[in-house]
Amino acid sequence: MGAKGPTLHQVADRAGVSIATVSRVARGLDHISAETRGRVLAAIDELNYRPSHFGRALVKRRHGTLGIVFPGLRGPYYAEVIHGFEVEAVAAGMSLLILGTELLPNADTQVLGMADRADGLAVMGGTIGDDLIQRLAARGVPIVTMARPQLAGIPNARVDNYASTLALVTHLIQYHGYDRLEFVGNIMGAPDAVERWRGFVQAHLDAELTPPDEPLSSAYEQASGVQAALRVLDLARRPRAVVCGNDEIATGMLSTLAASGVRVPDEIAVTGWDDGPFARYATPPLTTVSQPARALGQQTARTLLVLIERGESIEHEVVLTTEPIIRASCGCPFDPATGFTMANGDRNPFKEGAPIDELIEADSTANTRHREIALTGG
Amino acid sequence: MGAKGPTLHQVADRAGVSIATVSRVARGLDHISAETRGRVLAAIDELNYRPSHFGRALVKRRHGTLGIVFPGLRGPYYAEVIHGFEVEAVAAGMSLLILGTELLPNADTQVLGMADRADGLAVMGGTIGDDLIQRLAARGVPIVTMARPQLAGIPNARVDNYASTLALVTHLIQYHGYDRLEFVGNIMGAPDAVERWRGFVQAHLDAELTPPDEPLSSAYEQASGVQAALRVLDLARRPRAVVCGNDEIATGMLSTLAASGVRVPDEIAVTGWDDGPFARYATPPLTTVSQPARALGQQTARTLLVLIERGESIEHEVVLTTEPIIRASCGCPFDPATGFTMANGDRNPFKEGAPIDELIEADSTANTRHREIALTGG
DNA sequence: CCGCACACTGTAAACGTTTACGGCGAGCGA
DNA sequence: TCGCTCGCCGTAAACGTTTACAGTGTGCGG
Known part of the structure; x- marks a missing residue:
């Protein structure tokens, strides 16, 4: 032994x-x-x-290892991203070193440590400070960021949060005619979320409505969703629709509203973000936004791989498209048996008011449907 | 650079x-x-x-790395286990090497490769063959298994699948009086599932009912749950209750039954397993079994750590307790606002018929509630 | 018969640490 | 003044590979 x-x-x-x-x-x-x-x-x-x-x-001066840094490991979104990343990594013969900084105070040290046991690093959204990222890059560590705005000189992969939120909220406002909405989510430290909020606000402006001053702050978990629901119910003037920062919040919201006897979507409409595994099976089926989480992970891994390969830093940016998934919680008629919104007529819900069935379901090939918007090799 | x-x-x-x-x-x-x-x-x-x-x-002849091997990375259960494992690993100053064998044909090679870049390995359930595990152990690789029956000479951490399934199904049979039940899940390659099936069968025998010959086979995802639901609805004699192998199946089942106009639990009761993040927010709130997934990961990591420390192989076995979480999908009255099953009287639902509120909700301290059943240090 | 190319294999120097061991002073007691 | 201890520090040998380079022998053309 x-x-x-x-x-x-x-x-x-x-x-x-x-x-x-x-x-x-x-x-x-x-x-x-x-x-x-x-x-x-x-x-x-x-x-x-x-x-x-x-x-x-x-x-060989090679670890044969890719490192990936996350704020946390839980939730279907992260799992999916990691999975995509892992697939590409093993395909390239690399192992995957993973680090969830959770609430650890010494996150920076952890990341530093990881940096010298991996051939390259991928770091997620609001995990560590920009300065640390820059410092690592300056030290020559191949590093790529994801799910956040681009940092000068550092390759980045992200998802378009603004456009589809704008489209989704426009759908709520223009098609359904809702005039008073709330946004729930935490802007701070979540780069993706601020873009969603921006889309939310813009949809109001486009319709000449005044958006709320600020989001209803909430963590991105179910429990926070129920807290938020309670606050919504306490509001002097109840919103007609609640746009949630992700599916978990929406789920907590949904069940709490139901438990309080509020009919969704008849009294209050609810939407989510992510189109996670449960969205479709929620009651009512959740209208949300599908983002190609797995593809995001894959893209990030691929970028990191070429970055390592070249040795020199490259300029590279990928933005994956997202799309609203219209189900029932926004107020559209939806047939869970077929997975199709049941409506006839026009094909563009955001302009004319009729739901479009192409948008309805994210299928198993969803990843390939998300077009790469920008890709500038260095 | x-x-x-x-x-x-x-x-x-x-x-x-x-x-x-x-x-x-x-x-x-x-x-x-x-x-x-x-x-x-x-x-x-x-x-x-x-x-x-x-x-x-x-x-130093030390990688400073712990390896963990999973069949797949997705689903809340795995995420939770990994998270627990990771917490212990970083607490011990170790990095986490992760491998999801998914459907890869060369899984064995991958695992072998991982074996010599980690100081120790943790392998999940039905991921790789017993022979490979034994071979690795024989080679001197510190290795511990999890979520499966013990293998001679190899430390193991698992969860008690039998007892709580027995309790849960007994609840369905004795308390609710359901006399015809189905079990849906895939027995093959899922060690945990066969124990659940065993508990299911035993509950029948205890009540002098004849159990179905075999489970309704199904993968452990929502989509499979809807397939299973369709088959259930096609059955010549519909079951009064469906015991699902995990929450995902149950979720798919729930929504499909609802969509087909079948009232849950009035016409068909449904239960899950895992008490994942969405169970509580399902419609109706899902009666399920809570397992300490995170604690399982932590225990495994700890065991692996001492195994590495000692160098010699140790005999070690941990079985964590699980518990039925009675919500509404089994037919019990449940108040989602409080999270408590609403019933009076006796405190033991499995014998006398009254739900017990201690069992109701897994709270944030759930992990510590799960007692370590057996622990024999070597 | 000589020399050269070529196929095969061995030697030894990296790669960047840790660590046993030894050397060298300084301080100090006798 | 001698010698011992002890604190500080350097030398060099690992650790297990890869790889430039050098060697050996064989076959073959001239």
């Missing part, structure tokens, strides 16, 4: 050759006589030799 | 000392004169020196 595995030397001794030869055979190089190769292979097999990652990494 | 950072040698040159001294200063060891230390520290700072993980790892 705990055997420290045989080394090149032991194999070499047993096969009666030098370590260089064993190394070559182990890596499957040419210019080895069939006979020698046989002997070495046999020795490798008998001793159960496996090349040491330590030795290899030291001389 | 891409600078290969300064080494001990460069710092030593600059400070006019030997590399040994720099190494000692860098690690904060004693027996260094204040003056020398100052010079070295200055040099370190000026050159922006950071010790190379490569060199360190090579001589």
Whole structure:
């Protein structure tokens, strides 16, 4: 037990050759006589030799590892992003080092530590400060950011939060005629969220409505959603629709409203963001915005991979498209059996008022549907 | 960019000392004169020196890394387990190497590869074959299994699937009087699921009912839940209750039944497993079983850590308790506002028929509530 | 028969640490 | 003054690879 595995030397001794030869055979190089190769292979097999990652990494100066930094590990969104990232990483023969900074005060140290055990880093949204990111980049650590605005000189992958929120809220205002809405979510430290808020505000301006002064602040979990629902119910003037920063908030909102006897969407409409796994199965089925979380992870990994490959820093930016998924919680008629909004007539709900069925369901090929908006190689 | 950072040698040159001294200063060891230390520290700072993980790892023969292998990365359950694992890992100063074998055919190779870049491995349920696990253990790789039955000589952490399923189904049969039930889930390759099925069957036998011959096979996702629901509705004799293998299946089931005009729980009762984040907010709120997923991850990490520490193999087994969470989908009256099942009288629903409120809600301290059943240190 | 190309293999120097060991002063007791 | 201890620091040998370079032997053309 705990055997420290045989080394090149032991194999070499047993096969009666030098370590260089064993190394070559182990890596499957040419210019080895069939006979020698046989002997070495046999020795490798008998001793159960496996090349040491330590030795290899030291001389190649490569960890063979990609690092990814998240604010937290929970929630379907992060899971999906990580999954996409992981797929690309293993496809490239890299391992995945993961770090959730959660509420740890020493997050910066953790990230620093990760930086010198990975060949490159991907960092999510509002995880660590811009200064740290810049410092790492300056130190020569390949680093790419995701789910946040671009940082000068640092490759970035993100999702378009503004346009589809604008479209969604316009749908609520123009098509459904709702005139008083609330936005619930926490703007601070969540770059994605401020863009959503911006879209929310703009939709009001477009319709010559005055938006609320500020969002109803809330963390992005169900429990916070129920808190928010309680506050909404306490409002002097109840909103006609509540635009939630993500699906979890919307879910908490939905169930709390229902429990309070408020009919959704008849009295208050509710929307989410993410189109997570449960959105479709909520009651009523949740109108939300689908974002290509997995593709985001994949794009980030790919960018990081080429960044590492080149050694030099590159200018690279990817923006993936998102789209409103119209179900029932906004007030549209929706048939859960088919997954289609049931309405006839015009195809553009944002202008003329009729829901469009192309927008309805994110299918399994959703990732490929999200077009890459901008991509400037360095 | 891409600078290969300064080494001990460069710092030593600059400070006019030997590399040994720099190494000692860098690690904060004693027996260094204040003056020398100052010079070295200055040099370190000026050159922006950071010790190379490569060199360190090579001589210490330690990666400083824990590996964790999963069948997949998605779903709240896995996310929670990983999170627990990660918390313990970073607390011990270890990084987390993660691998989702998904559907990859070369999973074994991947795991092998991970084995020699981590100081120890944790592998989840039905991810890789028993033989591979044994082989790794024999090779001296610290390895612990989780969410599966114990393997001889290999530390294991799991959750009690049998008892609480038995309790839950007994509740359905004895308290609610349901006499015809179905179980939906996939037994194959999911060690946890077979235990749940076993509890399901036993509850029937205890009540002198004949259980169905086999589970309604289904993957553990919402989409599979809707498929299963469709099959349930097609059954010649509809069940009075459907026990689902996890919350996702139950969710798909719930929404599909509702969409088909079947009233839950009045016509068909539904239960889940996991008590995931959405269970409480489903319509109707889902009766399910709470398992301490995060604690499972933590326990596994801790076990792995001591296994690595000792070097020798240890005998260790942890079984965490689970508990039925009675909400409304089983037919109990439930007040979503308070989170309490509304019923009076007896405190044990499984024997006498009255729901018990202690069982009702898993709160944020849930993890600590789950007692460690067995723990035999080696 | 000589020399050269070529296929194969060995030698040794990296890669960047940690650490056992030894050297060198200074201080101090005898 | 001698010698011992002790604090400080340097030397050098690991750790397990990869790889430039040098060697060996064989075949073959001239």
